Amino acid sequence: MGEAGLRADAERNRQRILAAAEELFLERGASVSLDEVAKRAKVGAGTLYRRFPTREALLAATSNERFMSVAEASRGRDADHEPDDALRRFLEAFALNASVYRSLAASLGTVIQHRTPGCNAITEEGHRLLRRAKEAGVLRQDASFDDIVCVVSAISIAVEKESAPVPRVAHLVDLLFNGMRER
Amino acid sequence: MGEAGLRADAERNRQRILAAAEELFLERGASVSLDEVAKRAKVGAGTLYRRFPTREALLAATSNERFMSVAEASRGRDADHEPDDALRRFLEAFALNASVYRSLAASLGTVIQHRTPGCNAITEEGHRLLRRAKEAGVLRQDASFDDIVCVVSAISIAVEKESAPVPRVAHLVDLLFNGMRER
DNA sequence: TTACGATATGGAGACATTCTCCACTTAGCA
DNA sequence: TGCTAAGTGGAGAATGTCTCCATATCGTAA
Numbered sequence: 197m198g199e200a201g202l203r204a205d206a207e208r209n210r211q212r213i214l215a216a217a218e219e220l221f222l223e224r225g226a227s228v229s230l231d232e233v234a235k236r237a238k239v240g241a242g243t244l245y246r247r248f249p250t251r252e253a254l255l256a257a258t259s260n261e262r263f264m265s266v267a268e269a270s271r272g273r274d275a276d277h278e279p280d281d282a283l284r285r286f287l288e289a290f291a292l293n294a295s296v297y298r299s300l301a302a303s304l305g306t307v308i309q310h311r312t313p314g315c316n317a318i319t320e321e322g323h324r325l326l327r328r329a330k331e332a333g334v335l336r337q338d339a340s341f342d343d344i345v346c347v348v349s350a351i352s353i354a355v356e357k358e359s360a361p362v363p364r365v366a367h368l369v370d371l372l373f374n375g376m377r378e379r
Numbered sequence: 380m381g382e383a384g385l386r387a388d389a390e391r392n393r394q395r396i397l398a399a400a401e402e403l404f405l406e407r408g409a410s411v412s413l414d415e416v417a418k419r420a421k422v423g424a425g426t427l428y429r430r431f432p433t434r435e436a437l438l439a440a441t442s443n444e445r446f447m448s449v450a451e452a453s454r455g456r457d458a459d460h461e462p463d464d465a466l467r468r469f470l471e472a473f474a475l476n477a478s479v480y481r482s483l484a485a486s487l488g489t490v491i492q493h494r495t496p497g498c499n500a501i502t503e504e505g506h507r508l509l510r511r512a513k514e515a516g517v518l519r520q521d522a523s524f525d526d527i528v529c530v531v532s533a534i535s536i537a538v539e540k541e542s543a544p545v546p547r548v549a550h551l552v553d554l555l556f557n558g559m560r561e562r
Numbered sequence: 563t564t565a566c567g568a569t570a571t572g573g574a575g576a577c578a579t580t581c582t583c584c585a586c587t588t589a590g591c592a
Numbered sequence: 593t594g595c596t597a598a599g600t601g602g603a604g605a606a607t608g609t610c611t612c613c614a615t616a617t618c619g620t621a622a
Contacts, residue, residue, distance in 0.1 A: 239601080242601060347555070350555075371519065375557045392571085424610070426572070
């Protein structure tokens, strides 16, 4: 949670920035002015930029706990779900959490590359599910984690405007998982 | 090509803006400063904004011919290709042309809604292919044109960083069209 | 040809946002 | 208690968007 090697007052400010960013991202989307985030956190702009050099780094940080949850829930489902079902549920949860802030999905590809615990966890879990589904023979051998990020982005972008995201995400995951083809 | 009801000098300026924008978009991506576009076109900023009120309007205009080509080529393929193959090729061509400028893909959803000839043509052709594939029973009934735009955007975004976009586009279209499942 | 209204123009400048820099403050240790 | 490394705020430079309007030019009707 806290960032290692940070002075106590600095860590306090860091938390205030995260709280302010979370509020503003929820209210007005992932594109709000960062100076405004600093202002709401009662912190100078320099402090914000020193701690989070880019908007994506801040997004990765505010998404950290959500991404951890997605990975953890997926690991917990492992025992009582078939590999393809586990992967499908993971995709749904990932997509839903990649659209909590408007305009987050568009930069998901960049955000997910940050080495925060949450991004690491979700990346590892994605790779694990991919491997497991391939071994079970229910997934194409040439599907990669990058493909997953691409698919999740597409779904999240499509879903951001919707008033009822959950069923729409389920529909789109089904569509892209099983293919647009009639069988 | 020329815009109806425009004074001759205004139409000349409009063409100069389009040429300058095309150059700069190719060189440095779809996010270049619009003032710089105006400067290269040797035109005041006001002139640019009067003719193209938003960046997306300008992008729709510079993409016009490419979009026309995509639609036309697709229509030409109609006779000697099965409905699913025709749709797949259309998706590939659309995605490739939605990534000619870096960062164009991110605003594709907005760009495509402009009522330029190219946007109209590509939208109509998309609907036609969708209908044809559904009638032939090779496409799920619940796939929509919005789904297509969403999928094409995601593919184009994913592909913008690649050095070899063509095979990657083909892979992603195949993946999303046929599904991630082993069959 | 002229003259006149409609159209079109440029670019200064108001405003917003990003991001840096550094004189000053503070925490934490010896 | 005093020292130093760590941290801070916020002014302001750099960049970009977009508007406004005094001025210029086009095209036409007489």
